[in-house]
Amino acid sequence: MGRSFRDSLKVLEADIQHANSLAAEFRREYDGACLQMRMSYCPAAHFFLFLVQWTDCNLAGALGLLRILIYKVYADGTTTMSAHERKASIREFYAVIFPSLMQLHEGINEVEDKKQKAICIERYRRRDEDQKMVISEIDDNIEEECGICMEINGKVVLPTCSHAMCIKCYRDWRSRSQSCPFCRDSLKRVNSADLWIYTDNRDIVDMATVRKENLRRLFMYIDKLPTVIPETVFDVYDSHKLWSPWCSCCPACKSCKQLSSPRRLAIQSLIAPVRCCCSL
Numbered sequence: 001m002g003r004s005f006r007d008s009l010k011v012l013e014a015d016i017q018h019a020n021s022l023a024a025e026f027r028r029e030y031d032g033a034c035l036q037m038r039m040s041y042c043p044a045a046h047f048f049l050f051l052v053q054w055t056d057c058n059l060a061g062a063l064g065l066l067r068i069l070i071y072k073v074y075a076d077g078t079t080t081m082s083a084h085e086r087k088a089s090i091r092e093f094y095a096v097i098f099p100s101l102m103q104l105h106e107g108i109n110e111v112e113d114k115k116q117k118a119i120c121i122e123r124y125r126r127r128d129e130d131q132k133m134v135i136s137e138i139d140d141n142i143e144e145e146c147g148i149c150m151e152i153n154g155k156v157v158l159p160t161c162s163h164a165m166c167i168k169c170y171r172d173w174r175s176r177s178q179s180c181p182f183c184r185d186s187l188k189r190v191n192s193a194d195l196w197i198y199t200d201n202r203d204i205v206d207m208a209t210v211r212k213e214n215l216r217r218l219f220m221y222i223d224k225l226p227t228v229i230p231e232t233v234f235d236v237y238d239s240h241k242l243w244s245p246w247c248s249c250c251p252a253c254k255s256c257k258q259l260s261s262p263r264r265l266a267i268q269s270l271i272a273p274v275r276c277c278c279s280l
Contacts, residue, residue, distance in 0.1 A: 015093075016068065025104075033073065035073075036079070037071075037097075085228040146165050158190065
């Protein structure tokens with residue numbers, strides 16, 4: 001049996017609080033902003049929530065009655081709450097935002113573990129580093145060279161015999177032969193999708209760079225979410241500005257093309273009769 005609306009709402013609130021605690025650890029470099037979230041109901045939610053009390057809050061989120069507002073908190077304590085917020089659905093929160101924050105947090109823990117391991121290895125190392133470095137550089141150059149053209153290129157590994165060569169030599173050899181150039185093992189059943197890609201240190205990106213890129217992608221995703229439109233604030237009534245903002249002509253004579261600041265015609269009609277702007 002599924003959870004009730006109230007129980008699922010408590011779980012959602014707890015997940016949002018957890019996401020806020022994770023997001024507070026990650027700030028953008030150039031402005032020091034971090035993301036924060038809060039739950040919000042749409043204006044019509046109070047009239048329709050009684051219809052979804054028998055199910056969890058996912059249905060209310062799918063109907064647009066419940067949404068998550070995302071705002072930024074800067075290093076000086078200022079926020080964009082109620083001024084410039086983005087709205088996300090419950091599905092977007094659980095599918096993208098929350099997992100991204102969890103991944104960023106796990107990445108930081110992994111980086112710290114690697115740093116501690118590196119410190120321990122460096123502290124208790126007793127071998128001659130200079131001699132080892134020279135030997136390792138020679139071995140790396142030998143391993144990176146293609147066995148056919150003797151050039152240092154990206155290599156592929158054959159899945160049948162584990163021999164490696166650069167992709168250019170593989171394609172050239174495969175067009176002329178159906179066997180491995182080193183051991184003559186058959187390659188008739190080997191397709192391009194079966195090849196293994198040989199990776200070296202140049203293809204490995206450190207976790208700090210990955211975390212920075214993931215954080216940038218998360219902020220880009222948030223910036224593409226729809227903006228919350230603030231509630232309309234009625235301007236002070238002005239009898240000389242009575243025409244509709246949605247039409248460039250006078251609401252009385254339908255002919256004048258003069259424009260003025262926006263006003264809601266329906267509200268103005270209740271306050272004072274509509275006058276022709278041509279006579280003003």
